[in-house]
Each structure stands twice: as structure tokens, then as C-alpha cells.
Amino acid sequence: MTMTLRRHYQNLSRHGLTIAMALLLVVLVVAPLFTIFVETLSPRSGSGANAWVDVLASRLSQNLFWRPTINTMIIGLSVGIGCVLLGGLLAWLVVMTDIPGRPAIAFLATLPFMIPSFATALAWGSVFRNGRVGGGGGLLEGFGLSVPDWLSWGMTPTIIVLIAHYYALAFTVIAAALSTVNGDLVEAAQMTGASRKRILFGIVLPIVTPAIIAGGSLAFAGAVSNFAAPALLGLPVRMQTLSTRLFGMIEIGQTERGYVLAILLIGISAIFLGIGNRLLSGRRSFATISGKGARPRRFALGRSRLPLAVIAWTVCIMTTVLPILLLAAASLAPSSLSLFSDWTLHYWTGESSPAFARGQPGIFHNPQLISALTTTLMLGASVALAANIIGILIAVALTRQSTPVLSSLVSQLSFLPMLLPGIAFAAAYIALYGAPIGPLPALYGTKLLLGLALTAAMLPFAVQTGRATVTQISGDIDEAARMTGAGFFRRLGAITIPLAARGLAAGLLISFVNVIGDLAITILLYTPTSPLLAVLSYSYASDGFHQFANAVTLVILIISMLATGAATLLRGRRRQDFA
Template sequence: MSTISLSERGRAFAASPGLVLKLVVLAIIGVLIAGPLLKILAETLRPETMQAWSDVLVGRLSRNLFWLPLTNTLALGFGVATGCVLIGGFLAWLVVMTDIPFRRTIGVMATLPFMIPSFATALAWGSLFRNSRVGGQVGFVEGLGFAVPDWLAWGMVPTLIVLIAHYYSLAFTVIAAALATVNSDLVEAAQLAGARRRRILSGIVLPVALPAIVAGASLTFAGAVSNFAAPALLGLPVRMQTLATRLFGMIEIGQTARGYVIAILLILVSAFFLWLGNRVISGRRSYATVTGKGGRSKRFALGPARLPLFSAALLICVLTTIVPVAILVASSLAPSSSALLSNWTLHYWTGLSSASVAQGQPGIWHNPAILTATGITVGLGASVALTGTMIGLLVAFALARYRGGFLSGLINQISFLPLLVPGIAFGAAYIALFGAPIGPFPALYGSFALLVLAATAYLVPFSAQTGRAVIQQVSGDLDESARLTGAGFLRRLGAITVPLAIRGLSAGALIIFVKIVRDLSLVVLLFTPTMPLLSVLAYRYASEGFTQFANAITVVVLVISIGATLLANRLQAKTQPWLKD
């Protein structure tokens, strides 16, 4: 009887709709995502590499290899999460729930800092506050004759400030969306009952927004602990190590086993706090904020505090959006960071090689390495946008059209796994898997193909989410009708789904393009002189003291990223509910 039952289950499984598609999708994401992560674990469990675990965790070097970097990493994570929730929550409250002037402007500006790469903000900070402790050029403030203390120029404090300035947009977006669901009737009823503003905030607004606050904190924490650029530019010169920079250092000097152990531990730290945040959120889902009644927009009157609060909000937005970009542009034109506003020159952009300037380095438009990196970076972005969109569409189609079952759950879990993996750890996993030949296949390290594969896999969660959104726009009845007439899967996808959802797919592809063009953490370990990328070149130039070149390259990255993002927003034509009247 049990045999018959098993046989019947097998036939039912084989006959389940979408089985072939699910198996194909599972094989693709298994190779792209699960394979590298399993390989990096296997590399540390071989007899000759098992020693790396004890070296990192309990050996005589463990304090410098792991425990001090872990302490710095957690300090950055908690500090950034706290700062982002405070700033993002403050701006979200002003934009959504008060009568602050120019709400739309503040709301738009508060979403922009995440478009600016963290290494761009770190470079701008260095151009302003760099002192002479590590040699080389000093920043603008010290150039004016003011002594910049070490704690402000290097280490934990500037890294915290830069990462908060970069990530608070995430907290703002999540919290603002939650505050937009607060029923104004509840607020008005509390006001009629005589409740004071502080009581309304603590008794109504905060409980509703708490899940979003926790989500914003966990997202910004994960971003901070996995960030490589800011700690590398502002911390490494004074030997402040985080897990991300220590991982990079181990791989760079050839101690790959120790590097892989640190990568696994970094993944566990990031995943644990994301899981903890999700657990807290899942326990707070009892607040119903959307009812069948129409909500009315009623905002707190700020009274005399209206203009001071607007000034504070505008100052935060200007300092984190306009000022960093302006500093980078000025620094790319100035002869040195200490003289940002005088003797501007176009040498770092269009100048020819001169022995008296920058050790003979020509401007970026005449620099073969930078021009090559520009072409490779744009080509990588376009390639990943194409491959990522295709794979995301397949994943979304398999999950949206053929719901339920064990395979669907497995596909869903694996496709969103990269969200738990810091970029630099994911890059290390790809080196572990593809850095050596696999059977008849040659090693891919240093090739364009490896960059495309790693970036495509790392961005599968974003591409799958975009694909799911556009799939839901197309009625399943159309696909079913075409299937009944004998149209195959690829035919239905190419003739129905893609044409009807082309604008959404294009917008999603542009977002993927932007993410990889400005990324440093993922590609910094995959960089080779034969396969240069703009973000890594900017980091290398900054590390070697060529500040103007680093800033000029970063401006190019910003122009490409912002242009593509604005085009994506135009295609999406999404409305932000918290900006509506």
C-alpha cells in the first residue's frame, strides 16, 4: 500500500504543472547561488585547511584576525542602525505627518543619498578632513590652517558618519511607507479626547511604525557590517579593521583559507541580525492600519517650530546629497584637496601626460586604463542587466504562475539567499568555486564572464522581485489561453509577457545596471589589471594618493548611476504615497 502511495505521489509530482520550468530554474540558481556558497564552506573543511578555523577563532592571531574586526564591525552596525533610524525616522515623520513646507522636495532629497556610492561619500569626507597623519595630501580644512584631530579624519567616527549618510535613505523609505498607513481618524480621535502630541506619537504612531523601524534598523545594520568601501578608505590607513576589510586583506595576501573562514563568519553575523529583525517584525503584525473606510490626510501643525524643523531637515538632505557631489567635482578640478576652491584645472579630466603633475598620469579622457575600465564597467552593467532580467523573469514566472509545492519553496529560498550574504563574501565564494578549473572548464578568475556570473547571481533577489512585479501585471488568463492553443513556454514569454511588461522590465534592468556600476564590495576581490572596473580604480587611486583622479572617476560613476536611475524612475512612474496630499 505504501509502495502504491509512493508511486502515485511520484506520478503526481511528475505531472505537476511547470515541473520542467521549476527544475531548470532550480538548476540555474543552484549553480549561481548555492554552488559558490557551498564551495566556500567545503574549502574550509578540507584536512589541510581545517586549521584555518582555529587560527581565526582561538589561535594566537585570532584577536587581530577576528575578534577586533568583529568588535569594530558590530560597533559600526549598531551605530549606523541607530543613526539611520533616528535620522530617517525624523525625516519620515516630518514628510508624512506634519505640515512642514516643501514636503515633496524633502521627501525626494531624502531618497537620494543611497544613489551615491558609499566610497563617493568617503572620498568627499577625505577631501575635506584628511590630515597629515598618514602622509600625502591634506584636506581642505587643514589646508585652511585648522588642525584636524585624528578621530575626525580617520577611524570609527568618520566611517560611522559616512555610512549613516549613505544608508539613512533605506530607513526613511521603509518608515515613511509605514507612517503613510496611519489612519488619520485615530489621530483626530486622540486629539479630540485631549491627548497631547507626545502621547499620540508614543501611543499610536510608534506602535504602528515599530515593525518598519525594526526593518529599517536591520537593513541598515546588515548594510553597514558588509560595507567595504568606507572602512577601507577611512579605517585601513590607521589600521582599523572590520570583517570586510580583514577578509579582503586575507585574500589579497594569499591566505585564502583564513579569508574564507572570515567570509563565512561575516555571512553568519549579517544573516543572524537580519533574521532577528524579521523575528521581531513577525511578532508585531497585529496592528491593522488599513480599513475599508476612506482615510483623510491630517497632519500635525508644527507652529513656531515649522521653519526651524524645515531648516534642520533641509540641512541634513543638502549635507548628504549636494555637498558630497560638489566636493568631488571641485576636488577633481583643484590642484590639491587643500585648495578646493582655487586654481582649478582640467588636467585630471583632459590633460596629457606631464612629469610635473600626478607622476605623469594623463587625465581620465587620455588614460587608457580608465577608458578601458569605463567600457568594461558599462558593458558589465548592460550584460548583468540583460542576464539578471532574464533569470529574474524565469524565477518570477515559475513562482507566480505555478505556485505551491516543495520546489517553489526551495526556489524562493535560494533566490533570496544573496540578501543575507555581504558582497565581499559573495565575491570570495565565486573565487573559491571558479578560481580553479572545473573538469573541462577553465578557471574564470580574471575574466569578464566571472564578473557577469557573480553580479548576476548577487542581484537575483532584485531581478526576481522586479520580475514578480511585472508578471503580476499580466493576466494569467492570457498565458493560459496561449498555452491551450499549443504555444510553448518561450513563445508565450516572448510574445505575451515581455511585450506587455516591457516598461517595467526596462526599469528593473536599469536599476540592476545602476547597482553593479556603483558596486565596490562585490567586485573588489574579482578585480584584475586585465579586467578593471571604475569603482575599483577609484578605490585604488585613492589608496595610492591620487585623490583627484579617484574623485574624477567617482564623478563619472555618479553621472552614469544618476542618469540611469532617473530614467528608471521615469519608466516606472511610481508614486510615493507619503508625498501625496
């Protein structure tokens, strides 16, 4: 009996961290999702049990679910296909051709994902907005051109903006796959007289099909859950998606219906990601990495070299540099009809004047901005720190206390927030922590609730960064310290964290950038006592104050670019240290 208890104690102490992390993930990820499902079946409120019928099979269901779902699917599929075509083309040009400026194109093609989608949406409005819907017109109307509604608002601009935002995902995944294509295969095909077209569609395309599916699936999942672009470009013409309809339901107090929409949105994302994974699992025969060194083989573009270079550079500039320039000009111009004349700093530093901008002071004279800036920076730093502390603990548990079943569970739960639409995730947190739980008070309307939701959402980034760093530290060092009597936290603070400091700093900055630009989660959980920069920008845009919205968005972009540059610099130094 004593031996059995001792063995159980040893197993518990050996796997205690993994068990603790599993329980923490249940609290942060599983419990909120389970709660929204329970709430939609609960008869307590009188409407919970009927919410499914209201959404799916009632007089309201056409506007509540079916029409927003059709819009969501059209947007998701169009964005997925568009991102694969655009990202795949750029990946092929960068990895497998002799196009000039490959490193610069590769760098620029990864940046759009770091620019918040609402920034690109605002930039689109500065050019294509017309005066018939949603206020004053944009630059094209200033040139005397008549911009049709379908180009200013609704489905088309939403799809274009989201492709410009998410194609970086497809580019990254497809480029990584193309870099593994053995040049010997291409050279052998050329020696047999195969044409470029035959090589591309007969060899290269089948090999990278899994990456194409993965990139398209990620772009689809991001598009169907995106809130900012359809809200800014679709709501003015009453185009609803599941994410905007979910927000509207919770905003007006129809929480049970909102929870049903959240579950359905999660289900749609999960189904398509599952289809993508199923297709990937059936194509494992396309192995391209062997024990032999692969020699890269680039296609000579010949006469097409210059035109394709122009196309690639145009895409990169229009999705990275141009939106930032347009936002800067639109934050200075009194009218979007003439973006590059009569510039004024009023929208930045001007004091309140009844004769200008309906009495709105410049953003740096608005007490809300200072409060939002302080709150955003503090929240971003706190969430990044908390998420990366949990991430390093999970990474240590998975690498130092590995057990097949438990480790697999912890790994999958830590990645789950990546697959969940942000606005649905926020709804789940309202359902669980918005009301009192036993002696614990309700957290709705507090910064703590917002911080918890964002921390859980950042865990996939933190865990992946932590695992990549911790696995490079030899377990012999930790074992030697343990044998000298050093406890777990002593080893963690004296060995693991110092050795992983540079990689963890990069993880902190990546999480920070994602937090300050997040709108999907914060739009549901913020309160007037906890304003945030992203929400302030959205509020300005919704009220028609586009110059102020552009100025606030530029503040977010400047902070994001500084943090991204610091993270890139740290990763570069880290690679040099291990070279």
C-alpha cells in the same frame, strides 16, 4: 503504469520551469556558499582544517577576528541606530507633518543610497582629511584649522559616511509604514486631549515599530558588510573590519582564513537579521490597514515648522548635493587645501608631465580609464540583461506554475543574495569557480566569473521587479495562447515580455546602476585584464591620487544618475499607463 508515468510527465511539464529555476539558483547561490564552508574543513591544502583555529583561537586571532569583529559591530550598531533616528525623523516630517517642501524632501532622502559609499567617503576626505596621515590635508586644513585624527580617519568618519549612505533605506521603510497610520486614530486621541508627545509615543511609534526594526536591520546588514568606507577611511590608520580583513587575507593568498572570515561575516549578518525578523513576527497585532479608507492626519508644527524644515533640507542637501559638488571641486583643484581656487582640467584631460601629479596623465588620457569604462558599461549591461532574464523566468514560474513548497524555496533562494555581504559572496565564488571543476576550466581572473557573481547578486532586484510586473498581466491571456498551441517561449516572447517591457526596462536600469557602483564584489574578482571604474577609483585613492579618484567617481555618478533618471521616468510612465 502508463497512467502513472503520464501523470509524472504532466507534473514535470507543469512545474518544469520552477524546477529549472530552483536548480539554477542552487548553482548561482547555494553551491558557492557551501563550497567555502567545505574549503575551510578540507585538509588538502594543509591549512584548511586549521583555518578555524587560526582565526578564532590562536595568537593571530586577536588581529584576525576579534578586534575587526568589535569594530564591525560598533560600526553596524551605530549605523543602524543612526539611520533609524535620521531616516525616521525625515519620514515623520514628510508623512505626518505640514513641513514645507515635503515631495522634494522625500525625493532627496531616497537618493543617497544611489550614490556609492566610496563617493561619500572621498567627499568626506576632501573636507576633513588631515596631513598627518595619508597624504595632503583637506579643505578645513586649508582654512588653517587643525583637524584631529579621529575626525579624519577611523571609526567616526566611517560611521558618519555609512549613516549618510544607508539612512535612505530606513527612510523608505518607515515612511511606507507611517503612510498606513489611520488619521482617525490620531484625531480620536486629540479629541480626548492627548498631547502631541503622547500621540507620537503612544500611538504612532508602536504602530511603526516593525518598520523601525526592519529599517535598522537593513542598515546594520549593509554597514557590517560595507568595504569601501572602512577601506578608504579606516585602513590608513590600521582600523580593520571583517570586510577589510577578509579582503586582505585573500589578497595575500590566505584564502582559507579569508573563507572563515566570510562565513563568520555571513553568520553575524544572518543572526541580526534573524533577531529583527523574530521581533517583527511578535508584533503582528499592530494592524493598521482595514477595509475602511484611512484619512491622513498631519501634525501642525507651529513655531517648529521652520527650524525643522531647515534641519530636513540641510540633511538632504549635505547627503546628496554637497558630496557631488565637493567631488567636482576636488577633481579640479590641485590641492584639497584650497578646493575652490586654481582649478585645472589636468586631472581630466591633461597629458603626462613629470612636473604635475607625479607624471600621472588626466583620466581621459589614461588607457586604463577607457578600458575600465568600456568594461564597466559592457559588464553592467550584460549582468543587468542576464539577471532580469532570470528574474522574469522566476517571476513567471512563481505566478504561473505555483506550488507551495517549491515556490517558497525558489522565492527564498532568489532573495538570499540580498542578505549576504558582497565581499563574502565574492569569496564564495572564488572558492567554487576559481579552480577547475571536472572538465570545466578555472574561471578565476575571467570576466565570466565576475559576471556570474554580479548576476547572482542582482537577482533580488530583478525578481522583485519581475514579480511586480508579471502579476499585473492576467493569466487568462497566457492560458488562451496556450490553448491555441503556443509554446512557453512563444508566449513569453509574444505576450509576457511585450506587456511587461516598461517595468522590465526599469529593472534593467536599476540592476545596471547597482553593478557599475559595486566595489565589494568587484574588488576581489577583478583582474588587470578586466579593470572597472569603481576599482580604478579605489586604486587612485589608495595611492594618494585623490583628484583622479574623484574624477573617476564623478564619471560613475553621472552614469548612475542618467540611468536612475531613466528608470524613474519609466516607472512614472508605467504608473500612468495603469492609472
